[in-house]
Amino acid sequence: MTSPVIPVYKPDLGGNERRYVLECLDSTWISSLGAFIPKFEAAVAAVTGARHAIAVCNGTVALHLALHCLDLGAGDEVIVPTFTYIASVNTIAQTGARPVFADARPSDWNIDPDDAARLITPRTKAILLVHLYGAACDMTALTALSARHGLHLVEDCAEALGTTREGRHVGTYGIAGTFSFFGN
Numbered sequence: 488m489t490s491p492v493i494p495v496y497k498p499d500l501g502g503n504e505r506r507y508v509l510e511c512l513d514s515t516w517i518s519s520l521g522a523f524i525p526k527f528e529a530a531v532a533a534v535t536g537a538r539h540a541i542a543v544c545n546g547t548v549a550l551h552l553a554l555h556c557l558d559l560g561a562g563d564e565v566i567v568p569t570f571t572y573i574a575s576v577n578t579i580a581q582t583g584a585r586p587v588f589a590d591a592r593p594s595d596w597n598i599d600p601d602d603a604a605r606l607i608t609p610r611t612k613a614i615l616l617v618h619l620y621g622a623a624c625d626m627t628a629l630t631a632l633s634a635r636h637g638l639h640l641v642e643d644c645a646e647a648l649g650t651t652r653e654g655r656h657v658g659t660y661g662i663a664g665t666f667s668f669f670g671n
């Protein structure tokens with residue numbers, strides 16, 4: 488028996504993408520405004536159930552924006568998993584805060600809530616968790632942990648558009664959830 492092949496990096500462009508790109512070019516609104524951005528934001532809000540959705544140019548900028556809005560700076564610490572894409576770490580460093588690495592769980596490679604709990608200090612301001620490869624983190628443990636210590640919870644959902652947990656889309660548990668349309 489052969490296993491189905493699921494490509495990691497192959498974009499699925501089987502719909503109206505070409506038509507929309509050409510329509511966008513023809514409209515001359517190739518940045519900032521135009522008809523597609525509000526449509527896109529409304530569609531993302533509808534799919535995720537988020538109250539608001541804001542489009543920026545990629546998942547890295549979305550993370551930076553979310554962290555910037557938390558007023559983080561030198562002396563602050565943000566807990567982040569060891570196993571992630573580098574943007575989750577770089578954007579913490581860009582705010583001046585220090586990334587503090589929590590280990591991954593063997594079961595799903597996502598952040599281990601018990602290790603995150605051990606790393607909390609008076610300087611900890613936030614947990615930036617990452618839902619890897621479409622698998623949701625343990626949101627019961629992580630929301631309880633962040634509430635207990637008064638920490639912001641930011642969800643990097645770059646790899647998890649479409650991931651729900653008990654009917655709730657990831658990215659709607661914390662103060663902000665960020666997504667990416669990178670090819671994988």
Ligand SMILES: Cc1ncc(COP(=O)(O)O)c(C=O)c1O
Nearest residue numbers: 545546547572574645667668669
């Ligand atoms: C976990 C994770 N965070 C952030 C990003 C960054 O997203 P982008 O490539 O859209 O900047 C990626 C992209 O692959 C990612 O996998």
